[in-house]
Structure formats: C-alpha cells, structure tokens
Amino acid sequence: xxxxxxxxxPRPEVLSRRAxxxxxxxxxxxxxxxxxxxxxxxxxxxxxxxxxxxxxxxxVLPETTAQVAAVMKYCHRYGIPVVPRGAGTSLSGGAIPQxxxxxxxxxxxTRILDIDYQNRTATVQAGVTNLAISDAVGADGxxxxxxxxxxxxxxxxxxxxxxxxxxxxxxxxxxxxxxxxVKMVLVDGTVVDLGGKHLDAEGYDLLxxxxxxxxxxxxxxEATVRLLAxxxxxxxxxxxxxxxxxxxxxVADVIGAGIIPVAIEFMDKPAIEICEAFAKxxxxxxxxxxxxxxxxxxxxxxxxxxxxxxxxxxRHGVKTVRESQSATEAALIWKGRKSAFGATGxxxxxICMDGTVPLSQLAYVLRKTSEIIDRYGLRVANVFHxxxxxxxxxxxxxxxxxxxxxxxxxAGMEILKLCVDAGGCLTGEHGVGIxxxxxxxxxxxxxxxxxxxxxxxxxxxxWILNPSKVFPLEGRG
Amino acid sequence: xxxxxxxxxPRPEVLSRRAxxxxxxxxxxxxxxxxxxxxxxxxxxxxxxxxxxxxxxxxVLPETTAQVAAVMKYCHRYGIPVVPRGAGTSLSGGAIPQxxxxxxxxxxxTRILDIDYQNRTATVQAGVTNLAISDAVGADGxxxxxxxxxxxxxxxxxxxxxxxxxxxxxxxxxxxxxxxxVKMVLVDGTVVDLGGKHLDAEGYDLLxxxxxxxxxxxxxxEATVRLLAxxxxxxxxxxxxxxxxxxxxxVADVIGAGIIPVAIEFMDKPAIEICEAFAKxxxxxxxxxxxxxxxxxxxxxxxxxxxxxxxxxxRHGVKTVRESQSATEAALIWKGRKSAFGATGxxxxxICMDGTVPLSQLAYVLRKTSEIIDRYGLRVANVFHxxxxxxxxxxxxxxxxxxxxxxxxxAGMEILKLCVDAGGCLTGEHGVGIxxxxxxxxxxxxxxxxxxxxxxxxxxxxWILNPSKVFPLEGRG
Numbered sequence: 001x002x003x004x005x006x007x008x009x010p011r012p013e014v015l016s017r018r019a020x021x022x023x024x025x026x027x028x029x030x031x032x033x034x035x036x037x038x039x040x041x042x043x044x045x046x047x048x049x050x051x052x053x054x055x056x057x058x059x060v061l062p063e064t065t066a067q068v069a070a071v072m073k074y075c076h077r078y079g080i081p082v083v084p085r086g087a088g089t090s091l092s093g094g095a096i097p098q099x100x101x102x103x104x105x106x107x108x109x110t111r112i113l114d115i116d117y118q119n120r121t122a123t124v125q126a127g128v129t130n131l132a133i134s135d136a137v138g139a140d141g142x143x144x145x146x147x148x149x150x151x152x153x154x155x156x157x158x159x160x161x162x163x164x165x166x167x168x169x170x171x172x173x174x175x176x177x178x179x180x181x182v183k184m185v186l187v188d189g190t191v192v193d194l195g196g197k198h199l200d201a202e203g204y205d206l207l208x209x210x211x212x213x214x215x216x217x218x219x220x221x222e223a224t225v226r227l228l229a230x231x232x233x234x235x236x237x238x239x240x241x242x243x244x245x246x247x248x249x250x251v252a253d254v255i256g257a258g259i260i261p262v263a264i265e266f267m268d269k270p271a272i273e274i275c276e277a278f279a280k281x282x283x284x285x286x287x288x289x290x291x292x293x294x295x296x297x298x299x300x301x302x303x304x305x306x307x308x309x310x311x312x313x314x315r316h317g318v319k320t321v322r323e324s325q326s327a328t329e330a331a332l333i334w335k336g337r338k339s340a341f342g343a344t345g346x347x348x349x350x351i352c353m354d355g356t357v358p359l360s361q362l363a364y365v366l367r368k369t370s371e372i373i374d375r376y377g378l379r380v381a382n383v384f385h386x387x388x389x390x391x392x393x394x395x396x397x398x399x400x401x402x403x404x405x406x407x408x409x410x411a412g413m414e415i416l417k418l419c420v421d422a423g424g425c426l427t428g429e430h431g432v433g434i435x436x437x438x439x440x441x442x443x444x445x446x447x448x449x450x451x452x453x454x455x456x457x458x459x460x461x462x463w464i465l466n467p468s469k470v471f472p473l474e475g476r477g
Numbered sequence: 478x479x480x481x482x483x484x485x486x487p488r489p490e491v492l493s494r495r496a497x498x499x500x501x502x503x504x505x506x507x508x509x510x511x512x513x514x515x516x517x518x519x520x521x522x523x524x525x526x527x528x529x530x531x532x533x534x535x536x537v538l539p540e541t542t543a544q545v546a547a548v549m550k551y552c553h554r555y556g557i558p559v560v561p562r563g564a565g566t567s568l569s570g571g572a573i574p575q576x577x578x579x580x581x582x583x584x585x586x587t588r589i590l591d592i593d594y595q596n597r598t599a600t601v602q603a604g605v606t607n608l609a610i611s612d613a614v615g616a617d618g619x620x621x622x623x624x625x626x627x628x629x630x631x632x633x634x635x636x637x638x639x640x641x642x643x644x645x646x647x648x649x650x651x652x653x654x655x656x657x658x659v660k661m662v663l664v665d666g667t668v669v670d671l672g673g674k675h676l677d678a679e680g681y682d683l684l685x686x687x688x689x690x691x692x693x694x695x696x697x698x699e700a701t702v703r704l705l706a707x708x709x710x711x712x713x714x715x716x717x718x719x720x721x722x723x724x725x726x727x728v729a730d731v732i733g734a735g736i737i738p739v740a741i742e743f744m745d746k747p748a749i750e751i752c753e754a755f756a757k758x759x760x761x762x763x764x765x766x767x768x769x770x771x772x773x774x775x776x777x778x779x780x781x782x783x784x785x786x787x788x789x790x791x792r793h794g795v796k797t798v799r800e801s802q803s804a805t806e807a808a809l810i811w812k813g814r815k816s817a818f819g820a821t822g823x824x825x826x827x828i829c830m831d832g833t834v835p836l837s838q839l840a841y842v843l844r845k846t847s848e849i850i851d852r853y854g855l856r857v858a859n860v861f862h863x864x865x866x867x868x869x870x871x872x873x874x875x876x877x878x879x880x881x882x883x884x885x886x887x888a889g890m891e892i893l894k895l896c897v898d899a900g901g902c903l904t905g906e907h908g909v910g911i912x913x914x915x916x917x918x919x920x921x922x923x924x925x926x927x928x929x930x931x932x933x934x935x936x937x938x939x940w941i942l943n944p945s946k947v948f949p950l951e952g953r954g
Binding site: 116117118119120141142163165173174176177186190192193196197198199201202203204205206208209211212213217228229230252253255256257258259260297298300301304356357358359360388389390423424425426427428431432436440443444445447448449451452454455456457458459470 | 593594595596597618619640642650651653654663667669670673674675676678679680681682683685686688689690705706707729730732733734735736737774775777778781833834835836837865866867900901902903904905908909913917920921922924925926928929931932933934935936947
C-alpha cells in the first residue's frame, strides 16, 4: 500500500525515555502484563486495516480498572500517547499505534460482572467479546443484539469505541442504542461512571458522546448493555434479481412501505460467487444480485411479513425466492454472509469501504460505484447491510503491487466522496480511524470539525489519546 | 412556593443597555417579532414549572434560521444571556428566563419542510408541535413515535432540548432514538448541520450530545426525525391490582420475561380517581393500582402477547382485566391517562417529579415514596411510565400556602434522592432545568460535573445560553 496517510511525528522526549518508561509501567501492571520485546510487539503493530503498521513503544494489558487508571495517570503526567485496543479487528485502523505510543490493551479484562434479567442488563469488562455476551445468556432465552461480522473476536470495548453495527442492527439498532452505561477512565486517571441500569440520564448525554468516539475521550473499562429476549422464530429468505439496481430499489420500497425485517443484506454477483464457494450456502448463481432478508416472530407474523415483501419484490422482477427450510440451512445462509470478508481475503487483497447513504440513493450509488471501479480497471465485490443503507464495497487488489494499491486507495476515496455527495456519510459502523481521517473535510466544514475538536480538548487537553486518528492533521487547533 | 432555587444575578451592563439592545434586536427580526412591552412579556415569565418566574429583557420570535443566527451573533458579541424557548411546556423550568436574558422563542418557526417516505423521514422547523408531525403523515399510515402528554402543544425543538419521552417510548425509544439530524445555530451565530437522513455519522456523536442538552450548546432550528409505519392494530388493556407493590412487581416480571408492549402506564388510587372523574374512561375504582398495558400488531400477535401478560398478572393476584372493546373506548383510556396532569391541576396545585429507577426497584420506591409523603402530611398521586421505570409522583399542595409549598418541595427532593439511591436517576424525560439543578451533586461527583461543564464551555465559553440551568451555581469553573 502506498503510505498516503501520515501519522503524527513521534515525540522525541518520549522515544528517548523509553527504558525509563518501561520500568515505570512494569510497576503498574501485574507480572507478564507489560509487552516490551521487539518480536512480541509485532502483533500489535496493525489491526484489521493491514495496509498501515507502526511499532508501539510498549503494550500494557491491565486486568482491572484501577490498573488502567494508574497507566493513564502516568502517561498523562509525562505526555505519553496512549492507543487503546480491544481485539484489534478495526477495519479503519482505529487501533494502529504509533512509535511513541503505549498500547493499552483491554483483552485481559474478560470478566462478566453481572447478569440481571429483571432489568434486562449485562455488565461486563471491556475485553469481553461481543459473542460471549450472547453466549452467556443464550440458554436463558436472551441475546445482545449488535452483531458485527467479527463478533467472535471483537470486544465490547472496541464496539463502543466504533459504535459498531452488524446485520441485525436494522431492527435492533447499533451499539449506541443498546448501551446503558460505562465505567470510563479519563485521561488523567480519574474514573467516572456514565449511565446505568435506568432509562436515560440527566445532564449531558456523555454516554452517547463517548460511544463512537474512537478511544479519544477516555478508556472504557466496563459496559452495561441491554439484553433482549430471543424471538419465537427467525427465517432468512433469499431473493435473487437480474440487476443490482432492481435489488436496491426493492430494498428502498420495502423500508418505504414501513416494513422492518430484522436484516436486509445485499450481495452482488462477485460476492455471491466468493461466498458460495466458501460456505456452500445454496446461494443462486444465476442472478446478478441477492438479498438475504430475515424475518422473525411467530409463524403467522413471519408469513405475513414475507408475503408483503414478496409482493414488493415481484414489482421489481424478482427471479428467485428461496426460504430456508431448516435451522441448518438458515445457519449456512448466515455463515456465507458473515464470512464474506474472510472468503474474499482468500482470493485477493481488499480494502473495505463503509459509506452509508439514504436508502433512496442505493441503486444510484451502486451504479456509480461500478463506473468508478471500471474506470480504474479494478474489481469490486459488494456485500452489505442494505436495509440501513450501509454499503461495503470490497475493492480487490494486489497489496504487493504499489500501482494497484494506489489505484485501489484512490477508487475507495472516490466512492466515499460519492456516498457523501449522495446525502450520506463516510462510515456506518467501521469508524474514521486513520483510514478516513483525511476525508473528514469532504463531509464536514472546518467549523464543524473545530467544534468537535473543542469537545475532544475538553476531555483530553494534550491530545494524548489515539492522537493520529479521526481529525485531519492540518487544521488542528 | 418558597424561592429555594437561586438564579444567577443579572448582568448590570446588560440591564443598563436595555433600550439600546431592544433597538438593535428590532433590526434583526421581522416587524412584530420583538416583544418588549411589560404586559406582553408576562406570558414568557415562566413555563410548566410555575413555581418560579422571572421577567426577561425581551422576547424575539424569529421566522428563519438566518434570523436566529443574527440574534445569536448579536447577543454573543455583547455578552447577553439567551434562553431558547419552544412552547413553554417544560416541567423543570427549562424555559424560565432571567432578567438580563433575551428569550429566543422558536414558536413562529412552524413549517414542515420535507416529508420523505422512502427514507422514512420528516424535516421540520423547530417550532412545529410534536403532534403536528404525526398529523401530517397520519393519512399515509405513518407517525412520529415519541409522545409526551403535552404533545398537542410542545414543540420538536423543546423535545430535543429535553430528550422528551412519552407513554409509547417503552417500545419506540425517546427523542434521541428517533432523531436523525438537526440544523443548529452555535452561540456565535455559526450554523451547523449535524446528522442527516443516513444511518449514524462519523466523527463524534454531537447529535446525541445536543439532544437533551437543554438549549445550552446551541439553538436547534430544524430537525430531521424518523417516521414509523402505524401498526396494524393497537389495544390498551386495564389491569387492576390490590396494591401498588403487586402492580410494580408485575411490571418488572413482564419486562423481565422479555415482553415489550408498546406502553405500560401505572396509576395509583388517587390518580385513578382524578382521571376517571375527568375523562370517564371506565377505569375500575375498586382497585389500589392500575396498569394500562397497550399491545399492538396483528390480531394474533396482540392475543399472544396479552395471554402471556395475563398469565404473569395472575401470579401477582390481578383483580380486574378489562380490554378496550372499540376504538372509542381505547381513545378514552388514553385520554384519561394523557390528561392526568391537567385533571390533577383542577383539584390542587402540584409538582411533578420525574425520577427514573431500575425496574426491579419499582415496588420498593413506590412504598418509600408513600412513607415520605405521609411523613410530610401531604398527598400524592402516582401516574407514570412504568415499563421504563420513569416515575411521576404528583405531590399535591397549596401554592398560596408558603409552608405547604416548602413541604412539597422538600418531599420532592427526598423522593428524587431516593430514586438515585435506588440505582436510578433524577430525570427520565423532563430534564434538569432549574428544578433539579441543585440535586445534580447527589447524582454526580464534582469530577463528573467538571467534565460536563468542560464540554459545555467547548460550545459556549461565556455561558450565555440558558445560564442558570442544569449545573449547580457553586462549583462552576
């Protein structure tokens, strides 16, 4: 990849004191929880946005909020940048460190602290994985709704930093809609509690502000999330179309008719072929675009909703309608979709865009994306959360060919600008990180960004938390 | 009422320049949109929290965002406090002005700008009433979900300032869950757009921060909100119990079983009697506590959900179960509930608390509330959104008897502290305003408040927007 995105230059006063800093940090965490050896630091150099990597100063892996607070207090005192990290699955480079930064890894904080069915809440440490929450309550008939495709690995702390979504967020909302409270360590080591088990909260909505703030306002160490009761039944149905535009228009009309299925996922032909080869999910191979629409509820509810959807799909010339006939078939359909990124990675390198558009623009943006990709002579696979308008074009390229990589990056930037110009925005669920940082001025005015940066400064006056991310380096106060 | 809550002293340099300021403001708004006569200012002296009143310097009623921006730019330049106001229905005194403040009334901004069914959004000016949005789209089968009891009068701008709720927010969420974007005038007159028709947004969640910030971060002039499709059917059902605790425990068990009706409203005996006398809604008069539980969906869905609820209610010894038999009966049931505050006002003065508690604490807090009220020799009527844990004890008193008023205020403060100590918070939907300002330190530490105030300063360094509200006067930076 061309190193088109700059990091802040490392602070020389930090680099020169490395030995001393390591000795001090060692005192603050339990034995074995400081990573300092060169080779041991390699896994922390990058995250899911593998095009960029930087070796951090050190990694600490605290086990308690008090240890996190001690590390923050120390780093704040000496002006040492800190990059919080969950499982390192960020697709926008949100957890990529820099040479002068201490990586504050939360992956050792994996305790489930409280499960409370009467209030429908679970309180967990930040390093608990997304799926572990649903696993802990599944036998009792509950689940935690947001379901990123990386849910087996990604942590709730990372989900909060990026306000993560997932296929089922069409009905249940994204992280911010399912988060009730956090314990957070401020930049100077002070510990605060935001929200709780009760509805809403007085004062400013700092909980909402923190959710999606990409680790720049503090380090979340515990989260209280909403549990939901599992539906009576759920059924994914495949709808095949002769064109991407017909599928896109069908989605807009389903939502426009006030019908909200649990999920509406979109795949174009390249994505169908890649996923079917990997998962053998029974996807139709003779169509140009596929929708996976999941309905849930009682048998009668599912049938009524499906009938209404089929009616709309027919108006858009649907070619194939295939209901899953068993739990196994349903699981295969989802396995195919959720492994789309992994399956794509088996055949090519890719970068995954995350632009989000108003639903009425879906068909238009798909057509224009295809034109952009053709112009660069690249290939693209589209697989995304259509019901939310949250697009994920996977641009395929060869990471070892600098020219190809530069083209892919340029095409990606054009596609994101297209989304913004269509009334949408740069990111639906992957965050800005470093990937989209320099596009922020395409979405916002400098006045907008100044206001956001003033808020950031109100939490972290010296900008030591995840400093190279989110805001363009030029134009910072 | 005893004047227990202090306002900031007026700025002498503003009071002394009143004539000049009025002359300048007159240039900034259309003819007739500046209110300056003593008698004409009286309606703007207070809001729904009638215990306190202050005469403002002047009132402006702009018609456009540009006029709001011009007023803000002017007031910012000269350090003149500004108190934004919607319909003046705030129950926490959020719109009560002060002697040196210009009231910036949005009630003339009543245009519906855009209705977009394909993206399921409506964009309206801030002075549009809550109910007017649903009215504008009702014939097409849509509605706007949050429904404060004051929805006939209250404006969407005020709803955003207070993050308003309502009976149906149990299923559909409060304002912040149904708000997609705003146009907002910053303190210096700059106009920014936050959010839009697309899902989520990159950068910090300033939209979420603004929602519920009580007019202290800027003046919202336009809002884009989510429209929902009306359900197939809806049916309120009355459940009568022999004790408030049995009803409270029933609510906790319904929610704990993962059942989410559209609404669960609670009334104790005094509330039942007051509302029945007013609305003739057919409420049972031989019970101590009443739940109005509304289910919606198809006939089969409603029946299935009701059967499950009845089963749980029986375990708590429910005495009466009465389904509405017609649309007229259903409307009467809601009329009774929604006019509870008005009907109470016909028999006594009251202050309305807004504490919110975890559902598991509902029965306990009801019992303790009753003990507190008895100790003060007062009367209380409880009528509230039980499914959310959002309590509304109406403390009855005589506003013309200073001793009675002081007792009512003291009892109210004890009840709010009780809610906080039970793991809840001071306000569910009415906001802090001036009413609960001095209790904020019971909920938060000074560190928490310092952080919130730092955020406020990042928007309004001179604290000219709604300055006496939300934060205790002592301990301000």
